[in-house]
Amino acid sequence: MPADATRNPLSAITAQQPFLIVDGALATELERAGFDLNDSLWSARVLADEPQAIVDVHRAYFEAGADVATTASYQATLEGLMARSLSETQASALIQRSVTLASQARSEYLAAHPERLDCPPLVAASVGPYGAYLADGSEYRGGYALDRAGLRDFHRARLATLLDAKPDVLAVETLPCAEEAQAVCDLLRDDFPTARAWIAFSARNASELSDGTPIREAVRAIADCEQVVAIGVNCTALEHIESLVREIRGETDKDIVIYPNSGEVYDPVTKTWSAACAVSVDSDGDGSDHDHDLAGWTPRWLAAGATAIGGCCRTGPDDIRALADLRKALG
Numbered sequence: 459m460p461a462d463a464t465r466n467p468l469s470a471i472t473a474q475q476p477f478l479i480v481d482g483a484l485a486t487e488l489e490r491a492g493f494d495l496n497d498s499l500w501s502a503r504v505l506a507d508e509p510q511a512i513v514d515v516h517r518a519y520f521e522a523g524a525d526v527a528t529t530a531s532y533q534a535t536l537e538g539l540m541a542r543s544l545s546e547t548q549a550s551a552l553i554q555r556s557v558t559l560a561s562q563a564r565s566e567y568l569a570a571h572p573e574r575l576d577c578p579p580l581v582a583a584s585v586g587p588y589g590a591y592l593a594d595g596s597e598y599r600g601g602y603a604l605d606r607a608g609l610r611d612f613h614r615a616r617l618a619t620l621l622d623a624k625p626d627v628l629a630v631e632t633l634p635c636a637e638e639a640q641a642v643c644d645l646l647r648d649d650f651p652t653a654r655a656w657i658a659f660s661a662r663n664a665s666e667l668s669d670g671t672p673i674r675e676a677v678r679a680i681a682d683c684e685q686v687v688a689i690g691v692n693c694t695a696l697e698h699i700e701s702l703v704r705e706i707r708g709e710t711d712k713d714i715v716i717y718p719n720s721g722e723v724y725d726p727v728t729k730t731w732s733a734a735c736a737v738s739v740d741s742d743g744d745g746s747d748h749d750h751d752l753a754g755w756t757p758r759w760l761a762a763g764a765t766a767i768g769g770c771c772r773t774g775p776d777d778i779r780a781l782a783d784l785r786k787a788l789g
């Protein structure tokens with residue numbers, strides 16, 4: 459059911475567990491299954507062509523231990539779909555299908571795991587930035603031609619479409635600039651006051667958003683938005699996350715959601731990934747080095763103030779399973 463005006467949909471899980479586990483990359487798993495996503499619609503094109511494949515990925519993440527399925531709507535916009543000869547009605551239906559497929563995967567998972575019925579996983583409707591619609595890499599740098607009013611106009615119809623499908627929460631993610639987050643908050647306050655959302659920025663270093671805005675400044679600008687239940691960072695290098703979490707925690711007591719990339723480096727010009735430089739971390743203070751993966755860094759992220767952790771680009775069910783194993787060990 460959609461979140462009401464008084465409830466944080468994340469809190470049912472964070473109240474019972476050391477941290478909430480967000481899923482990993484959807485597109486990465488679809489590519490591993492053989493889908494060519496070199497397309498302006500990215501994983502959204504699979505919504506029309508092979509919807510069962512999306513259900514299968516969501517189900518795999520639930521089985522690995524994820525508490526959240528993030529829908530295949532990151533790059534699905536009315537404008538983008540209509541440019542591919544769909545009518546507005548057809549485009550809206552396809553966007554809503556992303557929520558339906560995640561909900562289907564959850565229902566199948568709960569049928570097999572009735573022990574989770576008292577605290578079921580969540581469906582988070584992914585809302586990518588304006589730059590994702592442009593498909594030119596600008597979600598990694600910001601600098602849009604649109605102003606705040608234009609950004610509100612861009613996001614309004616998609617938010618309405620997704621909310622009509624009744625997700626538990628909106629995952630507004632990979633925002634490279636503070637102005638876009640403020641535009642989304644304007645819409646939540648004025649147009650969708652009973653909706654609940656998390657807002658996750660993309661960052662270029664340990665203290666700044668992708669467009670260079672200090673993350674403290676960006677968080678401060680949206681921290682009083684009642685509809686935003688969590689603020690965080692995604693699609694960002696592992697080694698920057700701990701500092702970014704501390705910066706966020708310095709400005710808000712809301713939940714902090716983080717889902718960084720695997721450690722590989724993306725080139726938005728060539729649209730290719732390359733192996734990252736080796737990074738290790740003594741995450742438990744015992745003097746030993748750990749593989750630079752999500753679970754290896756997680757104790758430090760938790761100590762900094764994170765409450766929800768998952769993976770973004772190039773992560774998969776094995777990464778989420780490692781997080782689940784760690785959470786179980788933490789008790």
